Amino acid sequence: MGAPHSEVVIIGGGLSGLACAVTLADRGLPVSLFESRPRLGGRASSFEDRQTQHLIDNCQHVSMGCCDEFNRFCETVGISSSFRREKKLYFIGPRSSRPDGIEQPFKINAFSANPCLPAPFHLLPAFGGLSYLSFPEKIGLARGLKQLALTPLDLDNEPTIAAWLVEQKQSQNVIDRFWNVVLVSALSESLERISLSHARKVFVDGFLRTRNGWQVLIPTVPLEKLYGEVILKRLEKQQAKVHLQTGVDRVQITDGKVTGVQLRDGREIACERVVLAVPHQRVLSMLPDEFEGRESLSKIEQIESAPITSVHLWFDREITALPHAVFVDSLSQWMFNRSRIMQQPSEAGFYYQIVISASHNLTGEARQGRTQAEIIATVIEELTRIWPETTQAQLIHSRMVTEHQAVFSVKPGIERLRPSQRTAVKGLYLAGDWTSTGWPATMEGAVRSGLQATEFLLDDLGQPESLLLPPSKTGILSKILFGL
Ligand SMILES: Cc1cc2nc3c(=O)[nH]c(=O)nc-3n(C[C@H](O)[C@H](O)[C@H](O)COP(=O)(O)OP(=O)(O)OC[C@H]3O[C@@H](n4cnc5c(N)ncnc54)[C@H](O)[C@@H]3O)c2cc1C
Numbered sequence: 036m037g038a039p040h041s042e043v044v045i046i047g048g049g050l051s052g053l054a055c056a057v058t059l060a061d062r063g064l065p066v067s068l069f070e071s072r073p074r075l076g077g078r079a080s081s082f083e084d085r086q087t088q089h090l091i092d093n094c095q096h097v098s099m100g101c102c103d104e105f106n107r108f109c110e111t112v113g114i115s116s117s118f119r120r121e122k123k124l125y126f127i128g129p130r131s132s133r134p135d136g137i138e139q140p141f142k143i144n145a146f147s148a149n150p151c152l153p154a155p156f157h158l159l160p161a162f163g164g165l166s167y168l169s170f171p172e173k174i175g176l177a178r179g180l181k182q183l184a185l186t187p188l189d190l191d192n193e194p195t196i197a198a199w200l201v202e203q204k205q206s207q208n209v210i211d212r213f214w215n216v217v218l219v220s221a222l223s224e225s226l227e228r229i230s231l232s233h234a235r236k237v238f239v240d241g242f243l244r245t246r247n248g249w250q251v252l253i254p255t256v257p258l259e260k261l262y263g264e265v266i267l268k269r270l271e272k273q274q275a276k277v278h279l280q281t282g283v284d285r286v287q288i289t290d291g292k293v294t295g296v297q298l299r300d301g302r303e304i305a306c307e308r309v310v311l312a313v314p315h316q317r318v319l320s321m322l323p324d325e326f327e328g329r330e331s332l333s334k335i336e337q338i339e340s341a342p343i344t345s346v347h348l349w350f351d352r353e354i355t356a357l358p359h360a361v362f363v364d365s366l367s368q369w370m371f372n373r374s375r376i377m378q379q380p381s382e383a384g385f386y387y388q389i390v391i392s393a394s395h396n397l398t399g400e401a402r403q404g405r406t407q408a409e410i411i412a413t414v415i416e417e418l419t420r421i422w423p424e425t426t427q428a429q430l431i432h433s434r435m436v437t438e439h440q441a442v443f444s445v446k447p448g449i450e451r452l453r454p455s456q457r458t459a460v461k462g463l464y465l466a467g468d469w470t471s472t473g474w475p476a477t478m479e480g481a482v483r484s485g486l487q488a489t490e491f492l493l494d495d496l497g498q499p500e501s502l503l504l505p506p507s508k509t510g511i512l513s514k515i516l517f518g519l
Contacts, residue, residue, distance in 0.1 A: 042067055043308045043492065044296055046283045046321070049077020050478050051466035052312030053266050054108055054485030058502060060273035061111075062493070067306075068275060069298070071282030076262035078314075078441065079478055086432050087349065087383035090257040093436055094345040095371045095388050101240040101248030102479035103504050104486060112269055114261045118252040119376065121359065123147040127421055128167035128212060128363030141421045142166040143357070148246060154510030155184075155243040155517065165213075167363055172209045179205050179214075184243055184517040188232045193447045196234035197226040212363045220361070220368050222475050223392040223442045224341045233445035233475055244509045244519050253359065253376055286311060286463065288326045293462035308495075310488050312466035316340075316440060328459025334452045338469055343441035344394035346414045349384035350428040354418060365417045366410075368392055384431040389414050398437060407435045442476030443469045456488035462495075464488040 043059055045052045048070030056068045074080055081090040098105050098118065109115040126144040144165050148157040163173055182203055194202070196218060200210050214234075215226055221237045222229050241249045254261060270277050282299040286309050295305040311318060315338050322329065346367075353374070360370040373386040395401055397410055411433050419425040443449070453471040456464050466488040467481065474480035486502045493500050513519045 041065070041308070042306050043310065044069065044304060044306045045310045045312055046286070046296065047077065047312035047314075047467070048072075048075040048277070048279070049312060049314075049467070050079055050105075050108075050262065050481035051468065051470075051485040051488075052077075052310065053262060053270075054104075054482040055310050055312060055466055055489050056270055056275055056277075057108075057112060057266065057273075058486060058489045059492070060270060060275040062498070062500075066270075066273075066275040067278065067304070068270070069278045069281045069283050069296070071280065071299070073280050074259060074263045075267055075277070075279070076258055077481075078438065079258050079262055081257040081259035081263070084347070084432075084434065089383060089386075090259050091347055091386075092254075092258045092345075092388075093438060094343055094441070095369070095373075095390055096254065096258060096478060098252040098478060099241060099248060100250035100252070101245065101507070102252075102477065103507055104482045105477075105479040106252070107504060108482045109261075112266050114265050117256050117261055118254050119358075121251040121253060124249075124251065125357050125360045126165060126216070126363060127360050128165070130166050132167050132169040132172060132208060143360070148249075153512050154246045155513045157246050158242055158249065167212050168209060172206055175204070175206060176209050176213055179203050179209070180238060180243070181517075183235050183238055184519065186231070186235065188235065190232055190450050191448075193231045195227055195447060196229045196231055199231050199234075200226070216361060216363055216368070219393050220390070222445050223343055224444055224446075225393045225395065228341070228393075228444055228446050230445055230447040230449060232450070236473070236475070239517075239519060243517065244513050245507055246510065248507075251359075253371065255376055255378070283321065286322055288323050288460055288463065291327050291459075291461055293460060306462075308462045308464070308492060310464045310466050310485075310492065312485065312488075314440065315443065315467060315469040318465070326460060331459055332454055335454060335469075338449070338452050339444040339446065340440040341392075341442050341444050342394045342398050342437055342439045344391040344397050344410075344435060344437040346389040346391070346411055347434045347436070348387045348389070348411075348415070348430060349432040350387070350425070351384055351431055352424075352428050353385045354387070354422045354425045354428050360421075362417065362421075366391060367414050367417050370418070385428075387418075389418075394437060398439060411435055445475050456484060457491040464492055 042065045045056050045068040056066050059066050079096045081092045084091045124146040130142040146161040149160045283296050284299045285297045287295045293309050297303050315335050358372050358375045367389045369390040371388045466484045468476040470484045472480045472483040490502045509519045
């Protein structure tokens with residue numbers, strides 16, 4: 036029998052593993068974290084671009100005002116000042132909703148909350164001002180949002196949001212220019228694959244429940260500096276052992292309990308508690324072929340993934356001073372003006388990052404032979420349509436990165452496939468954005484899963500503690516009107 040406070044092994048240094056490691060180390064528990072890559076952060080990390088020798092993020096990662104656990108985690112580890120909170124979003128679309136065939140100039144629609152209106156009405160004037168929806172479409176949209184908030188959920192038998200929108204008679208223009216724009220970037224999936232419940236969560240948490248849930252928090256430094264350097268230093272200061280470039284091959288389980296882990300280099304580490312915080316695709320291959328409780332984890336194999344593509348562009352001059360933009364009617368979905376956000380026009384040029392979520396059409400056969408250069412050219416063309424000065428700018432460098440398994444697909448039925456962080460095996464806990472948190476694949480979901488796994492672990496150690504925050508207070512009118 037080991038002492039109750041024997042070492043906890045955490046496998047995976049993404050945000051879920053990090054939340055777990057920091058929380059346990061804060062409570063004086065001995066922690067060893069194994070990460071197979073040379074840096075921490077997992078999917079939310081950076082790499083060095085050889086040409087510019089700059090650390091660039093594998094993709095822009097943003098948080099939202101409603102991401103309570105992630106935002107608190109950033110405060111706990113001392114990185115929250117490295118985010119800028121956008122209280123105004125810029126939606127760029129046609130100047131009018133009329134499809135009159137004439138090339139319409141674009142309009143930048145500044146979208147912000149009305150300071151005098153309480154939730155859920157605070158964003159009504161902003162929606163009302165969108166140039167690319169007609170007045171009747173805006174009324175239809177308001178009706179759709181209200182209906183979504185009031186719709187009871189049946190997780191066992193729910194439609195896709197695409198089917199639900201058609202049922203609600205939302206016009207194609209509203210679907211394409213509003214629902215699609217918000218949901219695809221929030222959930223990284225296409226409307227035909229997004230469940231009604233996940234779509235509802237985006238609007239309820241982001242737009243309807245509180246006044247600030249919709250605000251976007253953008254890191255002002257590369258992700259590596261946040262989750263790699265700052266958290267690594269903090270963990271080391273807390274005496275946690277962090278082993279980078281040390282992959283774990285298997286978790287050892289005997290008689291229904293964890294007995295150790297075997298590293299890829301063959302070393303064996305004896306331990307009684309393991310938090311397996313790796314992507315869902317890896318989990319089953321890291322567990323013994325047979326053990327009691329394996330069956331209950333088999334559904335993990337049915338979880339599907341969706342890709343995200345980012346296009347990184349460096350120009351010799353600034354093409355727009357806007358810090359970010361959301362595009363309507365474009366392949367490009369979000370633009371992040373990294374030079375402005377980092378307050379650093381670099382020697383390498385003015386750096387813009389374009390994000391294309393649910394980029395199914397840019398991968399595999401759906402790509403229809405389009406080369407990376409052609410996709411980048413399309414993105415630049417779109418930028419030029421909005422900011423004609425782009426034609427004068429010289430493109431110094433570009434690169435495109437596609438993460439094929441960026442997030443899990445929030446398809447109807449997904450919640451039945453996501454396991455609890457507590458398993459049937461004594462001493463084995465799961466963490467990861469894909470475990471059962473109710474959240475989509477986000478940094479918020481990852482941090483929540485790490486905290487939930489830690490709660491279960493502390494409970495089993497006889498040190499129960501509530502780690503997750505109570506739900507944030509719903510605005511009084513949102514409660515009365517929608518029962519939120
Ligand atoms: C392109 C892209 C854009 C995104 N944009 C956003 C965004 O804007 N906002 C947002 O909230 N979320 C975003 N996400 C999602 C977010 O990155 C993830 O939800 C979150 O980072 C997942 O954290 P995790 O700890 O669950 O998993 P991961 O980050 O995948 O961490 C798992 C870790 O386990 C390690 N590992 C795997 N196998 C082993 C092994 N055998 N031994 C040791 N270590 C191992 C991996 O190397 C990895 O570091 C984005 C994701 C991608 C890919």
